[in-house]
Amino acid sequence: MDIQLTEEQELLRSSIQRLLRDAYDFDARRKILASEEGFCRNTWRSFAELGVLAAPFAEEAGGLGGGALATMILMQEFGRHLVVEPFLETVVLAGGLIEAAGTSSQKEQHLPGIMAGEAIWALAWSEARSRYDFDHVGTTATRRGSDYVLKGNKAAVIAAPWADKLIVSARTSGDRRDAAGVSLFIVDRSAANLHLQSFKTIDGRRAAEIVLDNVVVGQDGLLGGEGEGVALLEARRNRAIAALCAEVVGAMSELNSATLEYSKTRKQFGVTLGTFQVLQHRMVDMFIAHQEALSLMQHLTLSLAGQQADCARVASGAKFKIGLAAKFVAEQAVQLHGGMGMTDELNVGHYFKRIAAFNIQFGDTAFHLARFARGEQVAAA
């Protein structure tokens, strides 16, 4: 199946392309990363004005009803420009969770701010030894009257330093690994007893270690029912993967064109690099890797949009295969650029680093190959 964009989707794509071309070239990005905050509030406002932050949400929720396809279109362009602003964290993860599981008052309270670009969100699910499992939660949420008290540590939370609000997974019952005992909470980033230690990520974003030292959350902070956290997060994982895959497919296409371009101009031994057959064949394999990744990205997005039963399996399969494909393209792009590929000055290495982060976010290739293989055994049983 080949996704053919509607007029509306085409418009979304061309407007985000225009915006990024004008305001987010490689130099502009470099300045943004070097700024104190590490991301650009102006860009974020422009996203809101353009409707980008409202695009995937359903019309009933006040969005533009673009769904998974709108996310795919946007993330591909973000991938081409290595956008660091937290669209995934705010819109796809937090916004998506609120839209899927929030009460009507939670939706009214939070979604307009997300779509208007007024609030930035982050999703704090990971812990020091949780690896990629959502049920591996040591942070506790204990009832006190009508409130909850959160205690524990969250690890490597992307965009937390920028966030106004966090969604935190915490245990309301059971032992560590008990999937039925995990719940989600909306927490003010500036809440009392919440401490952040910020750091820079490999791909130029900001993340934080979070300490929750008896943070009090009201009843209206519980997102979804008690014990529903893992199921909600698993459904979100599939959406996150689709978004991330689209981003990385965008990055791969930039890497391939940069490498091809370079091989046609750079001369060694009196000829351009592109005349060497060993490098031609390498670039053909990079081309094939991108073509296949693009196909899987579309396949996954269509599966999600059609709410097909095997979304989790398709998502894991795509994450694994696109992860390998992107890693191959990134490594070969650096290799074929030679010493230049190693420099901070050239964009190639920055795509490489984004792809390295992709292969960690929401599960690495080993995790997803196992999830894919398991998915089938479950289906067969």
Place this chain on the structure above:
Amino acid sequence: MELSLSNEDAAFRDEVRAFIADNYPQEMRVPNPETDLTKEQMLLWHRILHRKGWIAPLWPKEYGGPGWSITKRFIFEQETSRAGTLPPLAFGVTMVGPVIYTFGNDAQKKKFLPRILSGEDWWCQGYSEPGSGSDLATVRTKAVRDGDHYIVNGHKTWTTLAQHADWIFCLVRTDPKAKPQSGISFVLIDMKSPGITVRPIITIDGTHEVNDVFLENVRVPAANLIGEENKGWTYAKFLLGNERTSMAGIGRSTRYLNKLKQIVQAEVDEHDPAHREFVHEIARIELDVLALEATELRIVAQMARGIDPGPAASLFKIRGTEIFQDITELTHRVTGNYGLAIREHPVSANRFMPGPDYGRTASEKYLNSRKLSIYGGSNEIQRNIIAKAVLGL
């Protein structure tokens, strides 16, 4: 994964499915149809498809094609391949047929096309020579004009199933002084002509699929020249383009993977650490198939809208053959100790072959499938094609 089909196309798919279920000959369901069937048995399905009018999906209606849309052609290909039917011999229907109706004259069309459709003529391909494999333009088989005839001398090789063939289409050199590509002609030669000798080549799997074909002072009527003299290279390239488009082999790979999963369950104890290794290796290959299938469906959808994939289709040959080689290699490995055994050819129930049924052909398939990355333009040649025609290198 399925194409999203219109009602009409879905009905067509059901029709094809039912037709296969009702009509595919039971006696063609042997362990390895490519090597275990007689010529007559191989032709059974061909003739059934011919009677149904489905033998040449690619052909225009005026020459006997069914007049299907690209989507219908794809559905037919998908269903026949998923059902594990033996595809009709490509050399006639897929290869020389389109060359004849595209470049041949009326007399040639009238003489050859109906007999290709009916299966009356069995065709083989006279392309490769001992000195001309991937570098096909260097063919040396000579055709010298002598009145109304050409006198052909040379040596063709890797000629698949020439032992059954009635006709051979040959690339021959008609102008030895021209540049390699410009002095070649495309001629049709009757295999019963005096001066033709076929010698079997046994391959590493022990089977007799390919042959040497020697041509010694073979008199070929000039009327059997296709198109213009010395323009054969153009026709040859046209033919190779047709050959490459259907090489993703998704249906076949999917069938083999399903079988492979059953072999793992039967052969490897679940608590054996190797079990998980195999399960993961299969999962990897399944994802290779999924990625290629999604790409095929994307390209088919584009073709249905009139977008020609062009040389990018080479990627299907590359990935399709690499994947199938991985599957046969893994199947052989999973078979364990009985992977040491190999059937003797020609096969016969009287020859002892140890081990469970599912392992019977593991060795020979593993060996036989090494050819896939070599024939039809080696995978290196396919990469050259993409590099040049798609990447502009």
